[in-house]
Amino acid sequence: MLPLRLDSILEGRRSQPHQLIEVLQDVQEQEGYISEEAMRAISNELGVPPMEVYRVASFYKAFSMQPRGKNVITMCMGTACHVRGAKLLLSQATGLLGVNSGETTDDGLFSIEQVNCLGTCALGPVVTENGACHHHMNPSKLRKLIKSIRRAGMEETSDE
Amino acid sequence: MSRDFTIKIKTVSELEAFRKRILNDLKKARVVLTLCGGTGCQASRSEAVSTAVKDELIKQGMDENVHVRVTGCHGFCEQGPLCVIEPGNTLYCNVLPDDAREIVTKTVRDGEVVERLLYTDPVSGKTIQTESEIPFYRAQDRQLLAQNRQVDPCSIEDYIAIGGYSALAKTLFEMAPKAVIREIEASCLRGRGGGGFPTGLKWAKCREAPSDEKYVICNADEGDPGAYMDRCVLEGNPHLVLEGMMIGAWAIGAREGIIYVRNEYPLAVKHTRIAVQQARDLGLLGEDILGSSWSFDVEISRGGGAFVCGESTALMASLEGKVGEPRPKDVHTVVDGLWHKPTTLNNVETWANVPSIILNGSARFASKGSNGSKGTKIFALTGHIKSTGLVEVAMGTPISKVLFDIGGGPANGIPIKAVQTGGPSGGCLPADKFYLPLDFDALAEAGSMMGSGGMVVMDEGTCMVDVAKYFLTFLQDESCGKCVPCRLGIDRMLEIITDITEGRGKSQQISLLEELGHTISQTALCGLGKTAANPVLSTLRYFRDEYEAHISKEECPAGVCEALITYEIDPEKCTYCGVCKLACPYEAIMGAKEEVHTIDLQLCQKCGICRSECKFEAVQIN
Ligand SMILES: Cc1cc2nc3c(=O)[nH]c(=O)nc-3n(C[C@H](O)[C@H](O)[C@H](O)COP(=O)(O)O)c2cc1C
Numbered sequence: 001m002l003p004l005r006l007d008s009i010l011e012g013r014r015s016q017p018h019q020l021i022e023v024l025q026d027v028q029e030q031e032g033y034i035s036e037e038a039m040r041a042i043s044n045e046l047g048v049p050p051m052e053v054y055r056v057a058s059f060y061k062a063f064s065m066q067p068r069g070k071n072v073i074t075m076c077m078g079t080a081c082h083v084r085g086a087k088l089l090l091s092q093a094t095g096l097l098g099v100n101s102g103e104t105t106d107d108g109l110f111s112i113e114q115v116n117c118l119g120t121c122a123l124g125p126v127v128t129e130n131g132a133c134h135h136h137m138n139p140s141k142l143r144k145l146i147k148s149i150r151r152a153g154m155e156e157t158s159d160e
Numbered sequence: 161m162s163r164d165f166t167i168k169i170k171t172v173s174e175l176e177a178f179r180k181r182i183l184n185d186l187k188k189a190r191v192v193l194t195l196c197g198g199t200g201c202q203a204s205r206s207e208a209v210s211t212a213v214k215d216e217l218i219k220q221g222m223d224e225n226v227h228v229r230v231t232g233c234h235g236f237c238e239q240g241p242l243c244v245i246e247p248g249n250t251l252y253c254n255v256l257p258d259d260a261r262e263i264v265t266k267t268v269r270d271g272e273v274v275e276r277l278l279y280t281d282p283v284s285g286k287t288i289q290t291e292s293e294i295p296f297y298r299a300q301d302r303q304l305l306a307q308n309r310q311v312d313p314c315s316i317e318d319y320i321a322i323g324g325y326s327a328l329a330k331t332l333f334e335m336a337p338k339a340v341i342r343e344i345e346a347s348c349l350r351g352r353g354g355g356g357f358p359t360g361l362k363w364a365k366c367r368e369a370p371s372d373e374k375y376v377i378c379n380a381d382e383g384d385p386g387a388y389m390d391r392c393v394l395e396g397n398p399h400l401v402l403e404g405m406m407i408g409a410w411a412i413g414a415r416e417g418i419i420y421v422r423n424e425y426p427l428a429v430k431h432t433r434i435a436v437q438q439a440r441d442l443g444l445l446g447e448d449i450l451g452s453s454w455s456f457d458v459e460i461s462r463g464g465g466a467f468v469c470g471e472s473t474a475l476m477a478s479l480e481g482k483v484g485e486p487r488p489k490d491v492h493t494v495v496d497g498l499w500h501k502p503t504t505l506n507n508v509e510t511w512a513n514v515p516s517i518i519l520n521g522s523a524r525f526a527s528k529g530s531n532g533s534k535g536t537k538i539f540a541l542t543g544h545i546k547s548t549g550l551v552e553v554a555m556g557t558p559i560s561k562v563l564f565d566i567g568g569g570p571a572n573g574i575p576i577k578a579v580q581t582g583g584p585s586g587g588c589l590p591a592d593k594f595y596l597p598l599d600f601d602a603l604a605e606a607g608s609m610m611g612s613g614g615m616v617v618m619d620e621g622t623c624m625v626d627v628a629k630y631f632l633t634f635l636q637d638e639s640c641g642k643c644v645p646c647r648l649g650i651d652r653m654l655e656i657i658t659d660i661t662e663g664r665g666k667s668q669q670i671s672l673l674e675e676l677g678h679t680i681s682q683t684a685l686c687g688l689g690k691t692a693a694n695p696v697l698s699t700l701r702y703f704r705d706e707y708e709a710h711i712s713k714e715e716c717p718a719g720v721c722e723a724l725i726t727y728e729i730d731p732e733k734c735t736y737c738g739v740c741k742l743a744c745p746y747e748a749i750m751g752a753k754e755e756v757h758t759i760d761l762q763l764c765q766k767c768g769i770c771r772s773e774c775k776f777e778a779v780q781i782n
């Protein structure tokens with residue numbers, strides 16, 4: 001029995017060390033991050049030493065080793081977005097939320113992340129919120145976005 | 161939308177019969193309404209538009225004879241969501257779900273044009289009705305991109321309808337592997353992934369390598385930030401890439417292919433998976449393809465988001481489930497590649513060019529382009545330019561034609577200062593080099609690179625030292641750290657550039673930067689390090705005065721480098737609107753209602769948000 005719901009991910013991939021990255025991708029997608037527990041399980045099931053699983057998981061940007069906030073705000077820092085003011089947006093987000101990129105707010109509501117390019121460069125600067133793309137961003141649009149998420153989050157907690 | 165195919169196509173004549181049937185079905189449609197559903201247009205809510213249009217057609221009872229096709233990217237992303245209606249080639253821009261009714265009633269039913277949805281030419285101020293008349297499209301030569309508008313990427317029928325898989329049929333039954341390679345060699349096709357290596361030569365070497373197991377790989381890692389041609393081709397026309405890979409595999413003798421695609425492109429991953437499944441279902445992938453007794457299959461692997469994994473040996477390490485570190489290429493990957501087997505790795509666009517070379521002949525392909533660079537190339541035109549998007553032109557087209565005829569010139573009325581090509585491995589070219597042709601050799605000679613086709617336009621408001629610093633920061637972060645010159649060299653260069661942008665630079669540091677740059681180029685292990693100094697060296701070559709101003713005058717001429725500027729509010733222009741105060745994340749702006757606002761320089765972090773928000777241009781840089 002696996003501690004996590006990894007069974008379906010590992011299906012057909014057991015004892016195949018070269019499937020490591022694909023498995024990590026799926027775990028990241030399903031769980032939102034790669035926990036130590038998941039790394040141990042993957043190591044056992046694929047037959048890859050735990051050290052190697054950790055090395056691979058920490059090498060690639062796609063994998064996060066910590067749980068992330070409920071809303072992941074991802075800032076594109078690619079060249080096309082950079083020349084159109086991506087830095088302003090990053091300052092706006094970090095300033096407003098009081099955390100740096102790669103960190104999560106204390107209430108667990110927001111994480112700020114960076115990405116090198118999302119492939120929507122023509123519409124830059126681009127910010128995604130849990131994968132949903134917001135294009136032609138500017139600081140005030142970003143402020144509104146963050147505020148509306150916050151409001152929705154508060155309503156949710158007061159509902160509970 | 162993957163479906164179960166009950167039929168299998170087992171011979172070439174069955175393929176032709178299948179094609180005929182699809183074409184007959186398509187003829188039944190009186191009107192074809194094409195909606196762009198690429199990543200860019202999806203970001204502008206194109207899905208809601210297509211749902212609204214389909215609903216409206218049903219409501220008005222016209223869904224029978226109107227064919228709605230949701231396609232991949234058309235390239236004119238800035239104007240999305242896009243909708244093209246045939247017959248008539250009418251193009252509607254920035255379409256909203258609420259427009260569906262008018263489009264269906266007026267254009268589809270009555271054949272009238274909805275004037276307000278047409279494209280307005282920014283130069284003449286006039287509206288333009290058809291796609292083919294718009295300067296952005298007119299000046300291009302869209303050999304690959306034009307197909308994106310003709311196919312639904314999730315429909316193998318659409319691809320077969322436009323002649324898909326006939327090049328494969330020709331290859332399998334009319335050409336020996338060596339003849340295929342000769343044809344590719346004769347076309348002078350060079351790799352579109354950045355290096356420009358002759359594709360035919362690569363295939364020939366891989367064919368010669370002795371082994372009964374070989375691989376073909378499609379490089380869809382597209383690590384260059386600011387470029388998205390590969391995404392668009394794979395996402396919009398995945399069967400074209402598959403067919404190219406199949407032809408290459410036949411030529412070199414491979415039975416397995418892998419598409420290594422960037423995980424940041426979820427739509428490309430999805431469409432590629434569907435395409436592979438559909439090809440398998442129809443029997444175009446798998447055993448005994450078209451009755452040729454040749455077998456081939458393709459797998460899809462998602463990248464882990466490391467720039468260095470676009471490099472051939474790092475990519476192969478990553479496919480083996482390992483850390484993406486490059487290895488020395490004393491023996492080339494065409495001999496010793498994935499799992500130590502001969503492997504042919506080509507870029508998405510390279511593979512996409514193959515089917516038409518086989519079908520229409522190398523001479524037709526080679527009739528376009530310049531001396532050393534044949535065919536067309538797709539560029540991602542972004543940054544400070546009016547019409548951003550994907551642009552396909554014959555190689556050798558002057559940069560200026562792309563920037564001004566196609567791109568429409570600067571976006572905000574501020575003159576263009578430079579264009580960056582080749583991404584982190586490339587360089588910045590100044591305005592007086594815009595006459596240069598876009599070909600591999602001319603760009604390399606000028607100190608930049610064709611790269612994979614990114615073209616980031618920068619206007620006078622951009623600081624070139626800051627741009628160099630941006631790329632070094634990127635490369636420092638992305639260097640795998642395996643070899644010393646790259647790991648320490650980039651670090652050291654970044655340290656110097658940071659000194660310069662923060663006013664601590666010394667004039668002798670410029671020559672030190674150049675020396676370091678040349679040393680890294682000569683000694684680094686892989687292409688990442690070998691080209692890492694290009695952004696610095698090219699800006700030093702063309703924009704040295706900006707470096708000097710930072711050093712001797714402690715000034716950033718473009719007003720970008722934070723340490724060298726201060727922000728101030730012009731009391732004459734301030735209208736006390738309070739927007740800047742509200743916007744400042746650091747609470748550095750003071751001022752009551754009806755009072756001129758001021759910036760507390762102690763608290764100011766110089767992020768520049770106040771300046772970008774002020775509608776009265778009251779925030780100034782000193
Ligand atoms: C650091 C680095 C990153 C690269 N990234 C890519 C990439 O994202 N896509 C690509 O096609 N080629 C990339 N390349 C080039 C590949 O190594 C290789 O030359 C290319 O995929 C071969 O295909 P082609 O001959 O069709 O261009 C990169 C090279 C280096 C050194």
Ligand code: FES
Pocket residue numbers: 076077078079080081082116117118119120121122124125126385386387
């Ligand atoms: S640079 Fe931001 S999406 Fe490509």
